[in-house]
Amino acid sequence: MTEGMMGIIGIIGLLTLLGLRMPVGMSLLVVGFFGIWALDDFKAATAALASETFSATSSYSMSVIPLFILMGNIAGQAGYSQRLYESAHAWVGHLRGGLASATILGCASFAAVSGSSVATAVTIGKVALPEMKRYGYSDGLATDSVAAGGTLGILIPPSTGFVLYAILTEESIGKLFMAGIIPGLLLTLLFIAVIYVTTLINPQGRSGAKTTSSEKLTALWRATPLLSVIFISIGGIYFGVFTPEEAAGVGAFLILLMALFSRKIGLRDLAPILLNTVRTTAMLYLIIIGASVFGPFLTLTHIPATLGESLGLLGLGMYGTLLVIVLGYIVLGMFFDGLAMLVITLPIVFPIITGMGFDPIWFGVIAVIVVEMGLITPPVGINVFVVKGIATDVPMATIFKGVLPFWFAMAACLLILTVFPELALFLPNRMQ
Template identity: 55%
Template sequence: MSPVLVGSAGLGLLLILVLARIPVAFAMFAVGFCGIWILNGLQAATGLLASETYALASNSELIVVPLFILMGNVASVTGMSRRLYDAAYATIGQVRGGLASATVIGCGGFAALSGSSVASALTMGRTALAEMDRFGYCPRLSTGVVAAGGTLGILIPPSTGFVIYAILTEQSIGRLFMAGILPGLLLLSAFLLTVTLLCTIWPGKGPRGPATSLAGMRRAFAGAVPILGVVVVTIGGIYSGVFSPTEAAGVGAALVIVIGAVGGTLTLRSFWEAARSSIVTTASVMLILIAAHLVNPFVALSHLPAEVSRLLVTLDLGTYGTLTLILAIYLVLGCFLEGLAMLVLTLPIFLPVILSLGIDPIWFGVLVVLTLEMGLISPPVGINVFIVKSVARDVELLDIFRGVLPFWIAMLGTLVLLVLVPQLSLWLPGMM
């Protein structure tokens, strides 16, 4: 059997295992190890397993993963995400659809802390759905807003999606973080515009909330100032060159712990819960990264990327045509696969292609991460939709998918704009 056939069979088996709900890391370990064994011998497979495991476990740059995860978990258990929501609500809650818009802003703010779309959807779902239900919001709008708003967690830095992409492609984490800022704000604005349009066309979907007094606004903003300061310090420190991404993660985690301890909202028990959750998540991410470093050499040994590149050149679609085809493949895969699995499966194949076409890998990273976001609310898998369903048990799953459709269209429009105007992604990294 030729190496290309072995590579194709291995990726096909990996896809089947992932769809069969075998843990992504275990599926990749099995396929990567056995594939290298077949193509290059057992000694090469065992040697690579040992060396890659040690290399990743001893890589000091990867400390950014547990530290940012810890920062988000501590912010969640101390109620900092609720204070972000309160500040947004105090500002625009009294306008039509204001609660939904406040939820989008709250999701964006919490995303900047946690870097996790699932955590954003779950936390904001618990906070915002009850409020919107109390004021008579349409369940489709309220659940759709939370599910879609949660996706901002993978685009607005610090983003675990960017960290994983950077490690798999050997790109700068700091530049990817900077590249995600303007697209993240653009997507947040597109969501706010979507809420405004929906509530203008169908006023009953988002009634006005009660007005907040000036004193109430001051209290709400005072409560949000510390955590907004953490965001400014960490992201601003990376941009200005004061911190590396790893140092910024340490500073951010330390600041939220100090703020929580001084404010009395962080107890030993809640800190233990946040730390335990961070360890579990970090272990899962590390397993996936180690497994990915087995799959990548297997794919390279199979010569599959070269064959795919040759096929795309034969199609003669041009740079933008090829990029559109790759993004379309990501959109289809996003309907069935979890984001990390998609990255590990596809990057070894597509990265050589986009580099050969002269496409900036930082720009491509932003486009890929945004496409992964769309998969979080795409049927039938749409993990954010199921997270919201676990909170809003009385809302039909089909209604939640209908609720996220306008926001999915807004994301598609944002993706098209980012494709047409690369500088929206590349301007800030170029200023570093």
């Protein structure tokens, strides 16, 4: 049996295991281990398992993951998301579709501490959905704004998607974080535009009371503690004051001090927060370990090189090849978790992208946005299921139907970034 055929069997086996709901990390580990065994020998497979596991988990850059997860968990438990939402409501709540727009802004703000789309959707959704229902927003627009806004959690730094991309491709975490800022703000504005047009075509929801300048500033001041931590940690990376690892530690420490001294959380709350952090971290570490074993297996099969040569022979050019890759991601996003999709595809796609001359930092942003699209695409659409768990009385079909305009807003963002790649590269190229 040829190496290529073994690779195809391995990929089919991986997809089968994922379809049977085996954890992503374990599926990658099993296929990678047995694939190396089949192509080489048992000694090589055990050596790869031991060495790759140690090198992956002992990497200093991996410390970013638990620290940023801890920061987001503390901020969520302390109720800082409520202040972010109230501040956004005070500034835009009186506009057409203002409450839904405030939800998007709240998601964008909380994304800057959570790094997770699911955490962002859950945290902001619990605050925003009851308010939008009280103000007469349709179930569709209310739930869709939370589901779409939650996807910003893996684009606006700190982002677990960028951390995983950096580890798999050996790119700079700091540069990827900076690359996500302007596209994240652009996508936030596109989401707000979708809400404005939707409410213009189908008027719904009462506008909030118009606030005075003093009330706006007061609401913003109440959100200042969390916003200051965001600016310190992310700004510190940009100006070269902190490494991403140090920024994660500083951010988690400052959030913890603020939450304890303001009595938003007590010492007894720390145990569940830490336990939740450990669980999420362990899940991500297992994915990275599995990817570290699966990657060498794919290399042995020569599938990445063969696929790259095949695409080159098609004569599609740079952007034709990019379109094929993006469409492939969109199809996969209909069935697989976003992080799993990155892990499976990057060993194959990344050499093709760099060989075509695309900037790897720019493509990291493109890949994460496509993963975002998968978070609201049926039939999987994890964020839609998360929102359904909060709004139990809203039919799943209603959420999926209403989220379509936000999906097209993401597609528009991809197109803009393809035409103007400097939007993603401006900040990374100017880092200290």
